[in-house]
Amino acid sequence: MVLFWVCVGMILLPMVFYPAFIFLMGLLFPRGNGHSYREYPLVTVMVAARNEEKCIEERIQNLLSQDYPKERFEVLVASDMSTDRTDEIIKSFADRGVRYFRFDKRMGKSAVMAKLSEFAKGEILVFTDANTQFSPNTVRELVEPFADPGVGCVDGSKQNSLDSVTCESIYWRYERTLKALGSRIGAVLGATGAVFAVRKNLYSPANPARADDFETAVSARIQGYSCLYNPQAVAAEPTPENSIQYHRLVRIVSWMIGSAFSLFGKAVKAGKYGLALQLAVHKILRWNMGVFAIVATAAGILLAVYDSPLNILFISVTVFNIIALAGRFAGHRMPSFLRLPYFFWLMCIASLSGVIKAVTSQAVSVWDHSAR
Secondary structure (H helix, E strand, O other): OHHHHHHHHHHHHHHHHHHHHHHHHHHHOOOOOOOOOOOOOOEEEEEEEOOOOOOHHHHHHHHHOOOOOHHHEEEEEEEEOOOOOHHHHHHOOHHHOOEEEEEOOOOOHHHHHHHHHOOOOOOEEEEEEOOOEEOOOHHHHHHHHHHOOOEEEEEEEEEEOOOOOOHHHHHHHHHHHHHHHHHOOOEOOOOOOOEEEEEHHHOOOOOOOOOHHHHHHHHHHHOOOEEEEEEEEEEEEOOOOHHHHHHHHHHHHHHHHHHHHHHHHHHHHOOOHHHHHHHHHHHHHHHOHHHHHHHHHHHHHHHHHHOOOOOHHHHHHHHHHHHHHHHHHHHHHOOHHHHHHHHHHHHHHHHHHHHHHHHOOOOOOOOOOOOO
């Protein structure tokens, strides 16, 4: 009984109590606002592309049409050893000021972005993906908060491109809610690779084997700057079906768990104990929820053996897992709210698989994109 409730508590801590605490802190200690630019700073938008011939032209056109002063704006696009027409398409925009770079050795997104930053002229660096589409005002919305000299990083809002509810769409709704709560106190934890910006002087290129977006944002906070979320800086990106989402989550966690532990140590060393606690609860503990979910399920089953099959905890565990299985096989025929147990288990198992890959040194920093 005790073991069951301990495991349930460890699941509720990052999923329920952490958001409640951040919400309360936002009410008690709201961050001030009111800064604005007289003249916008020079901005560099950076894109890493690998065999993106189907979308890179549209991506560049989208960036060039941004509602931002043209004389204060540059676009850098790098081909990470592409073998299709990606390079040819990028070079065709040279007369419109797009700067092209080619890497003939596979580097991975993080390493490419780090290299591009060396050529960037902008005071603010904007990171995005080749298959993303910005709203017309996204770059402006990313840059606006930097008028406050205490802001080091600004995260945008990644939107689901599918009408249907998927594991990833549920995850991003949850993440956007947490980011909005954290932004009230300048304490957003990490950034979205498809749409975020950082001051160039704060950008410390991450280890290519780790996540540049997550590590870059948290590093800004370790250096004493705020990290904000602006829901008006919108980016749309294709959202694959659940099986592809599962493998992507495994890869992301395997890639980021090392960053989380490294940043936790740096935060403690810098005296940023609140940030360290955030990392421990919202990242490290949440990615290991699968362990507690499995143990809680086993404990619930044992209650039937040593107590009674009519034990309310055993019945609750059984019903929850039956609904999860139904969500797995019924798919979109099942109402969205009834598929939440399935999505919960999908995220738990994917996160746990990612942690195992990281521990066994199977994490990868270089991969090809999935079909879009």
